[in-house]
Amino acid sequence: MPLTKDMILDAAEQVLRRYGPDKTSVIDIAKSLQVSHGTLYRHFASKAALREAVTERWLDQSIAGPLEGIAGTAEGSAAEQLRLWLEALIKKKRDYAAEDAEMFAMYAAVTLERGPMLTMHVDRLMKQIASIIERGMRAGEFKPGTADAVARSVFLATESFHHPAHAHEWSSETVDEDFAAVWSLLLSGLK
Amino acid sequence: MPLTKDMILDAAEQVLRRYGPDKTSVIDIAKSLQVSHGTLYRHFASKAALREAVTERWLDQSIAGPLEGIAGTAEGSAAEQLRLWLEALIKKKRDYAAEDAEMFAMYAAVTLERGPMLTMHVDRLMKQIASIIERGMRAGEFKPGTADAVARSVFLATESFHHPAHAHEWSSETVDEDFAAVWSLLLSGLK
Numbered sequence: 001m002p003l004t005k006d007m008i009l010d011a012a013e014q015v016l017r018r019y020g021p022d023k024t025s026v027i028d029i030a031k032s033l034q035v036s037h038g039t040l041y042r043h044f045a046s047k048a049a050l051r052e053a054v055t056e057r058w059l060d061q062s063i064a065g066p067l068e069g070i071a072g073t074a075e076g077s078a079a080e081q082l083r084l085w086l087e088a089l090i091k092k093k094r095d096y097a098a099e100d101a102e103m104f105a106m107y108a109a110v111t112l113e114r115g116p117m118l119t120m121h122v123d124r125l126m127k128q129i130a131s132i133i134e135r136g137m138r139a140g141e142f143k144p145g146t147a148d149a150v151a152r153s154v155f156l157a158t159e160s161f162h163h164p165a166h167a168h169e170w171s172s173e174t175v176d177e178d179f180a181a182v183w184s185l186l187l188s189g190l191k
Numbered sequence: 192m193p194l195t196k197d198m199i200l201d202a203a204e205q206v207l208r209r210y211g212p213d214k215t216s217v218i219d220i221a222k223s224l225q226v227s228h229g230t231l232y233r234h235f236a237s238k239a240a241l242r243e244a245v246t247e248r249w250l251d252q253s254i255a256g257p258l259e260g261i262a263g264t265a266e267g268s269a270a271e272q273l274r275l276w277l278e279a280l281i282k283k284k285r286d287y288a289a290e291d292a293e294m295f296a297m298y299a300a301v302t303l304e305r306g307p308m309l310t311m312h313v314d315r316l317m318k319q320i321a322s323i324i325e326r327g328m329r330a331g332e333f334k335p336g337t338a339d340a341v342a343r344s345v346f347l348a349t350e351s352f353h354h355p356a357h358a359h360e361w362s363s364e365t366v367d368e369d370f371a372a373v374w375s376l377l378l379s380g381l382k
Contacts (some may be wrong), residue, residue: 112359114359114360143379149372150372150376152369152372153369153372153373153375153376154376156351156369156372156373157348157349157373157376157377158348159350159351159357160347160350160351160354163351163356163357165354165356165357166350166354166356168303168305169305178343178344178347181340181341181343181344181347182344182347182348184344185341185344185345185348185377185380185381186348186376186377186380187380188334188379188380188381189376189377189378189379189380189381190376190379190380
């Protein structure tokens with residue numbers, strides 16, 4: 001059976017979860033696939049590239065993909081849709097930080113490196129926000145403006161609730177109240 | 192000459208800057224003051240307490256103190272004053288991250304611990320924002336509301352520009368443009 005990218009990523013994700021990103025070597029992943037590490041290097045040039053590819057797939061499947069469903073809705077209040085979208089993003093981040101600690105730690109590390117993959121992920125999320133804001137602008141629910149720029153601002157202004165560097169703050173007792181207050185200020189700015 | 196708190200903090204800050212927080216011991220600080228570490232422990236119960244006290248004084252002197260001057264002004268546009276205050280906070284954080292890396296790293300570490308000292312520092316900053324917002328509300332420049340809650344939202348919504356966990360993003364080419372966009376959304380929400 002030929003070695004597919006998905007087979008490698010499945011094995012890599014499993015091994016990374018078991019040993020953690022620091023202790024996992026490319027040899028460990030090659031072993032679990034019963035191939036030589038030379039074979040693996042033909043698909044991924046480095047352990048960093050492999051780690052990034054695993055994180056990219058995880059972000060697509062766990063965060064950006066599911067949120068696409070909310071952003072794709074074109075009915076009802078855009079404000080309500082945007083709040084739901086943000087709350088879903090925040091809930092996902094919190095849940096993964098607590099329940100999928102290894103993958104979340106890997107994602108947090110990749111975030112610090114600020115490579116092109118992470119920029120693409122953030123762009124994908126901002127585009128989802130922009131599509132909601134654009135609909136709200138067209139409907140006259142939001143004041144007119146450049147949807148992309150406003151979406152970027154909404155994303156940045158809510159980072160303390162979804163950026164992985166703030167994960168240690170998400171267990172705070174006031175975090176939901178804080179988000180509600182920030183949301184209310186932003187919504188007031190959008191309208 | 193009796194050992195004062197300020198003398199200890201001066202020595203501790205010097206030693207911490209020289210060796211970095213991880214490599215500094217209470218014994219190093221005691222040596223630089225030519226006292227026994229027992230004497231030092233009578234003033235500060237632990238290395239952590241000493242490190243926190245040094246950071247607290249640094250935050251007061253370098254951040255909260257100087258900003259008080261801007262917040263204390265009661266003339267002109269409150270919106271303009273709030274923008275100046277935020278820009279000053281952001282500039283200070285960026286400058287210290289680049290030019291006073293040891294103290295900034297210590298402050299970033301203390302931030303992760305989220306102890307009462309840091310809460311007090313953040314509260315002090317939020318009170319300064321609240322005083323500006325309250326003046327703007329009284330003058331009818333900002334829409335009415337609870338100044339403290341709105342101030343907290345403004346602080347949280349701008350964290351990607353001043354929270355130390357985001358320091359690695361402050362050299363981005365778009366950071367000034369990003370702040371301008373977030374500020375414009377927030378201002379629109381305040382008015």
